[in-house]
Amino acid sequence: xxxPLLRVTxxxxxxxxxxxxxxxILRAAHRVxxxxxxxxxxxxxxxxxxxxxxxxxxxxxxxxxxSGTVALDGRELPVTRHLRADKATRSxxxxxxxxxxxxxxxxxxxxxxxxRPLTLHGHGGTHLRSTAAALLESAGxxxxxxxxxxxxxxxxxxxxxxxxxxxALAPRPDVLVADEPTASLDVSVRMEVLLLLRRLLEARGLGxxxxxxxxxxxxxxxxxxxVLYAGQVMEQGPAESVLSSPQHxxxxxxxAAAAHTSAPLPAGPGAPPVIDxxxxxxxxxxxxxxxxxxxxxxxxxxxxPTTHAGPWVTRCLHPGS
Amino acid sequence: xxxxxxxIQDLRVAYGSTAVLHGASLRVSxxxxxxxxxxxxxxxxxxxxxxxxxxxxxxxxxxxxVILDGQSLFDLDAxxxxxxxxxxxxxxxxxxxxxxxxxxxxGAHVDDTLLAHGITDAAxxxxxxxxxxxxxxxxxxxxxxxxxxxxxxxxxxxxxxxALLLEPxxxxxxxxxxxxxxxxERDILDRIRAxxxxxxxxxxxxxxxxxxxxxxxxxxxxxxAGRVVEVAPARALGGPSSHPYTxxxxxxxxxxxxxxxxxxxxxxxxxxxxxxxxxxxxxPRCTHASPKCxxxxxxxxxxxxxxxxxxxxxxxxx
Amino acid sequence: MMRALWxxxxxxxxxxxxxxxxxxxxxxxxxxxxxxAFVARPLSPPSMDHLLGTTGQGQDVxxxxxxxxxxxxxxxVLVGLLVVAIGSVVGGLAGYFGGKVDELLSLLINVSLxxxxxxxxVVLAAYLPAGPGSMAAVLVVTxxxxxARVVRSQVLSLRKRDFVDxxxxxxxxxxxxxxxxxxxNMASLLGGAVIGATTYAIGAQVGLEFLGLGDLSAITWGxxxxxxxxxxxxxxxxxWTFVPTGAAIALTGFALALLNFGLDGVTNPALAAGAGTGAxxxxxxxxxxxx
Numbered sequence: 001x002x003x004p005l006l007r008v009t010x011x012x013x014x015x016x017x018x019x020x021x022x023x024x025i026l027r028a029a030h031r032v033x034x035x036x037x038x039x040x041x042x043x044x045x046x047x048x049x050x051x052x053x054x055x056x057x058x059x060x061x062x063x064x065x066x067s068g069t070v071a072l073d074g075r076e077l078p079v080t081r082h083l084r085a086d087k088a089t090r091s092x093x094x095x096x097x098x099x100x101x102x103x104x105x106x107x108x109x110x111x112x113x114x115x116r117p118l119t120l121h122g123h124g125g126t127h128l129r130s131t132a133a134a135l136l137e138s139a140g141x142x143x144x145x146x147x148x149x150x151x152x153x154x155x156x157x158x159x160x161x162x163x164x165x166x167x168a169l170a171p172r173p174d175v176l177v178a179d180e181p182t183a184s185l186d187v188s189v190r191m192e193v194l195l196l197l198r199r200l201l202e203a204r205g206l207g208x209x210x211x212x213x214x215x216x217x218x219x220x221x222x223x224x225x226x227v228l229y230a231g232q233v234m235e236q237g238p239a240e241s242v243l244s245s246p247q248h249x250x251x252x253x254x255x256a257a258a259a260h261t262s263a264p265l266p267a268g269p270g271a272p273p274v275i276d277x278x279x280x281x282x283x284x285x286x287x288x289x290x291x292x293x294x295x296x297x298x299x300x301x302x303x304x305p306t307t308h309a310g311p312w313v314t315r316c317l318h319p320g321s
Numbered sequence: 322x323x324x325x326x327x328x329i330q331d332l333r334v335a336y337g338s339t340a341v342l343h344g345a346s347l348r349v350s351x352x353x354x355x356x357x358x359x360x361x362x363x364x365x366x367x368x369x370x371x372x373x374x375x376x377x378x379x380x381x382x383x384x385x386x387v388i389l390d391g392q393s394l395f396d397l398d399a400x401x402x403x404x405x406x407x408x409x410x411x412x413x414x415x416x417x418x419x420x421x422x423x424x425x426x427x428g429a430h431v432d433d434t435l436l437a438h439g440i441t442d443a444a445x446x447x448x449x450x451x452x453x454x455x456x457x458x459x460x461x462x463x464x465x466x467x468x469x470x471x472x473x474x475x476x477x478x479x480x481x482x483x484a485l486l487l488e489p490x491x492x493x494x495x496x497x498x499x500x501x502x503x504x505x506e507r508d509i510l511d512r513i514r515a516x517x518x519x520x521x522x523x524x525x526x527x528x529x530x531x532x533x534x535x536x537x538x539x540x541x542x543x544x545x546a547g548r549v550v551e552v553a554p555a556r557a558l559g560g561p562s563s564h565p566y567t568x569x570x571x572x573x574x575x576x577x578x579x580x581x582x583x584x585x586x587x588x589x590x591x592x593x594x595x596x597x598x599x600x601x602x603x604x605p606r607c608t609h610a611s612p613k614c615x616x617x618x619x620x621x622x623x624x625x626x627x628x629x630x631x632x633x634x635x636x637x638x639x
Numbered sequence: 640m641m642r643a644l645w646x647x648x649x650x651x652x653x654x655x656x657x658x659x660x661x662x663x664x665x666x667x668x669x670x671x672x673x674x675x676a677f678v679a680r681p682l683s684p685p686s687m688d689h690l691l692g693t694t695g696q697g698q699d700v701x702x703x704x705x706x707x708x709x710x711x712x713x714x715x716v717l718v719g720l721l722v723v724a725i726g727s728v729v730g731g732l733a734g735y736f737g738g739k740v741d742e743l744l745s746l747l748i749n750v751s752l753x754x755x756x757x758x759x760x761v762v763l764a765a766y767l768p769a770g771p772g773s774m775a776a777v778l779v780v781t782x783x784x785x786x787a788r789v790v791r792s793q794v795l796s797l798r799k800r801d802f803v804d805x806x807x808x809x810x811x812x813x814x815x816x817x818x819x820x821x822x823x824n825m826a827s828l829l830g831g832a833v834i835g836a837t838t839y840a841i842g843a844q845v846g847l848e849f850l851g852l853g854d855l856s857a858i859t860w861g862x863x864x865x866x867x868x869x870x871x872x873x874x875x876x877x878x879w880t881f882v883p884t885g886a887a888i889a890l891t892g893f894a895l896a897l898l899n900f901g902l903d904g905v906t907n908p909a910l911a912a913g914a915g916t917g918a919x920x921x922x923x924x925x926x927x928x929x930x
Contacts, residue, residue: 047502048473060808090810103801107823117809156590157361164805171809186360187529188573192586213502216532220575220584244578257503259577260536269474269508334924374923382926395926402923 003074004035005207006059006175011068011079013054013231017275024275028054029231031068034224035310036175036207041198043210043222043239045254049272051231052211056177059209060095061085072175091121091171098180100160104152110136110163111148117170139166140196158189165196169204176201179211194221215258219243224310227251230272230282237304237312247302247314250283281316289318324351326390326491326523327372327410333384334364334371339595342367344385345549346620347542349491349523354514356538356555357527358570362594363544365527366415369493373410374402390490407438411484413477415495415527420480421468427454427479428464434486453482457512474505478512485516491523499528510537531558532574540626543567546592546602549620553627564629566603601631609633643905650901656894660887664712667705674702674858682870682877692879694863695870703863704883710859712891714771714844718778719837723829725779726786727822733787734794735817741791748791751784764847769854774847778840786832793828797821827906831899838895845888860884 013029029051036042044052057063058079059070065079072092077085097103104113114132118124123131133144139162141147152160161181168176178197182190198221201208212218218225219239226236227248235248246252253267270286280295281287287294294317302319304312314320327349334342342364349355359365370376372387374394387394390409397405414420421430431450440446451461457478468476477497484492494513498506510533517524526538534541534555541558543551543566551564559571569587576582589606592598600615601607607614613632620628621635629635644650672678679689681697691700733744760781767773797803798821806820822829847853848861855862867881 047504062804062808085810087810090808093808095805095808097801097805099801103805105802105806105820105824107826108820116806116811120810156593158590167805167809186591187531188360188570188587188591191573191575191584195586214575215503216575216577219578253504255578257507260532262536265504265507267504269505271472371924374926376924377922380924382924384928397923399923 005038006036007071009033009069012066013058014066026275027231027277032233034226034236036209038205038207041208041210041222042224043212043218044226044228045212045218046228047213049274050228052228053179056179056211060093060177087120092173093175094168094171094173095177096164096168096181099184100157100164103164104160106152109149109151113167114170117167121171135166135170157185161193175207177209215254230274232282235314238306247319248316249287249289293317326351328388329372331385332372334367335381335383337379341594342547343597349525351523352521353539354524354526356534356541357525358531358534358541359544360529360591362591364547365544366495369525408487409489410491411489412493413480413484413497423468426465426467434483438487453486457482473501477509489522493525495527531570550630557627562623562634564631565607565609647901647904649897653894653898653901660891663705664708668709671702671705672699674698674706682875685879691883694880700879700883703858704887706858707860707863710857711841714775715837715841718775718840719833721779722782722836723786723832725783727790730787730790731794731817734791735798748784748787756781764852774844774853778843782839793825794821797824831902834895834899838892860888
């Protein structure tokens with residue numbers, strides 16, 4: 001396999017909650033590792049509290065990590081030291097946010113939203129307006145010129161999300177972090193946006209880090225899937241394989257719940273332990289196969305090599321049961 | 322299932338001078354779950370809340386009738402309606418998670434509701450409050466908690482408990498699981514079903530997630546551009562005699578495990594709330610459109626339980 | 640926005656009246672005589688020669704009222720703008736950067752807020768040499784902190800919005816994000832703040848001058864009132880020496896208040912005329928069948 005475009009290694013993100021004598025640690029992500037290659041979609045899936053959004057924001061340099069590394073084409077980014085990034089670094093990783101109503105500035109025109117990143121990264125110049133229009137068209141908004149002078153409130157959710165995608169593409173990034181890009185959109189529009197991302201990725205050789213809780217969409221559009229629970233990677237591997245025969249009990253639970261059948265689930269609802277977390281596997285308290293060993297010590301990785309899309313890794317003492 | 326609790330007939334609602342609902346009809350019986358599905362701008366919340374006259378200014382009802390438990394809601398005055406609300410029909414509102422007052426404890430919410438409906442004895446209220454918590458598997462000490470201390474799933478259960486306080490005949494759930502994770506959602510759905518089996522109320526479940534309804538609801542009503550375009554038993558939805566919009570909607574979903582198909586988005590854009598055409602609003606996006614689609618399409622019965630507003634599917638039957 | 644303001648009846652009334660006062664302040668002095676000159680017997684009531692009578696020193700009240708408008712309103716608007724400008728800078732930086740910057744600036748803001756305003760004003764005004772510059776300094780020093788607080792909390796909340804993160808990821812500098820992306824979203828808040836600060840500036844100015852702490856040789860509304868009291872206006876029943884100025888101040892305050900209400904109505908449609916009246920409790924959706 002070629003060297004990865006983005007390599008996340010042992011990433012840990014922590015927040016302190018409350019001061020006083022015993023501030024509590026909120027562990028948003030713990031020793032997360034995964035790779036993203038060019039032309040690939042890697043989906044970070046999990047429920048709320050899983051840490052998937054946090055990881056995305058660290059990659060986009062909006063949040064600081066406590067430890068671990070994030071490397072872009074082999075070069076490490078200072079994710080644990082500060083949030084400052086020069087324009088060249090910023091241009092390489094861009095982000096699309098969940099709520100298209102909140103990610104566009106209501107007082108500015110669509111033109112402003114595109115002209116700024118184009119100018120900042122040297123793609124401006126005399127044909128700024130036509131470049132912006134072309135960018136909108138590549139995101140499926142045609143004719144681009146008709147949208148430039150409108151304000152966000154005049155557009156539908158799907159259209160705003162396309163503007164957000166066009167804006168993210170303006171600096172010609174290598175990595176696109178898409179944080180729940182379709183969660184706020186109508187069902188019939190979601191597929192369009194995901195297909196657009198796939199098309200753009202192939203045309204421009206990007207890598208897309210897709211953050212989502214929608215397993216069906218992840219299976220449809222992602223090459224690899226990383227399943228997160230309480231900030232830790234439970235299982236990762238080729239999307240189709242992981243979702244059709246999940247090895248980790250948590251993945252099995254997610255897949256069963258998302259299937260919308262009436263069959264009973266392997267475990268009930270419960271909150272992931274993110275505050276002052278106990279040792280061992282975070283899913284142990286809900287897992288019906290859990291043993292004492294699961295609640296102490298480190299859980300090993302079971303690695304199963306595959307012929308495509310990297311290895312299949314399950315962090316469990318009793319995988320596949 | 323003959324005990325029809327709610328009958329909405331040809332309901333028309335406008336916001337100021339803009340008509341948003343153009344004649345919608347629905348029926349719900351005791352013990353059944355009627356799913357109401359539609360995208361943004363389709364009018365699904367407007368339909369149910371308008372029928373119950375729970376919409377604020379500038380909404381106004383411009384036509385039709387609504388019979389709840391034998392009583393026409395449009396004949397009632399404000400006092401009569403307030404007696405109906407929460408007693409006979411209750412609502413678990415959209416974003417119930419954030420509809421709870423952050424300054425009040427859960428117990429205060431329950432108490433306020435009971436007091437507002439004339440339950441003056443404090444001991445009686447206390448007993449009902451504990452029962453309400455037990456109904457949704459919450460401990461009595463939840464009553465002393467404030468909303469922000471509870472998880473999303475717990476708050477949703479509180480909202481359900483509040484809605485069932487006075488044992489209504491009909492409960493409307495407006496997007497109750499949209500903001501919840503899939504495992505918690507499943508738990509809530511299981512609970513609703515169990516409570517319904519126990520209490521026998523009729524349930525209207527509004528959502529944009531049609532795949533959820535296919536296994537959860539008994540019958541499903543599909544809304545498009547302010548009109549009901551199809552009502553069918555859940556199993557029959559999406560088949561060959563379904564409305565083209567329903568077929569398109571189901572086809573735009575990512576395929577499930579084991580399903581052998583490609584997801585195909587519906588071409589075109591849905592009309593904004595308030596836009597109307599005399600004929601079928603879906604025609605511009607429909608692959609089978611013909612000149613006949615420009616005429617008004619009434620909901621026609623294919624069978625007793627399956628109605629479709631499409632001349633191509635339902636023929637000329639009345 | 641300006642159009643919406645004009646269409647709102649309260650805002651329109653406020654704009655018209657305040658505009659008229661400004662017009663009087665700008666043009667009036669050229670149309671009246673010298674306010675310092677001795678024109679007739681002191682404390683003469685209004686007559687055809689002197690429409691508003693004369694002061695205790697024989698000066699024309701009309702001329703004094705009109706000329707006084709210029710300094711009072713001019714300084715009032717200037718201080719209003721300055722207070723909001725300084726408050727926005729300090730509050731904006733505190734809200735945007737957070738952390739140590741916020742701690743330091745919040746300390747500064749809070750200390751300024753805690754210092755008793757009126758005594759400080761009096762002390763400063765008494766200590767500094769008389770003149771418009773000193774007056775402006777006193778008003779700004781005692782008035783900027785409240786605005787800073789308001790701006791800070793609004794910036795803090797806007798800072799969390801996704802479009803701010805999007806601008807940062809796109810590579811915008813922090814200053815551009817604050818000024819170009821965040822502040823325009825606060826236009827109505829800042830507009831209201833300017834109106835409020837101007838009202839404060841006029842009121843405080845008049846107050847200080849009335850106490851004799853302003854520049855007594857200048858002609859302003861405040862000094863008009865000071866001299867009226869000093870020349871025993873009330874004892875002699877010479878209402879015309881202070882009522883015109885008092886009315887002018889009240890009218891200006893009223894106009895600014897109307898403008899503020901109008902601005903609220905435009906930015907918060909729920910407050911607009913027509914909504915929110917009627918019996919308590921939820922009102923059912925009305926049924927109106929068309930024939």
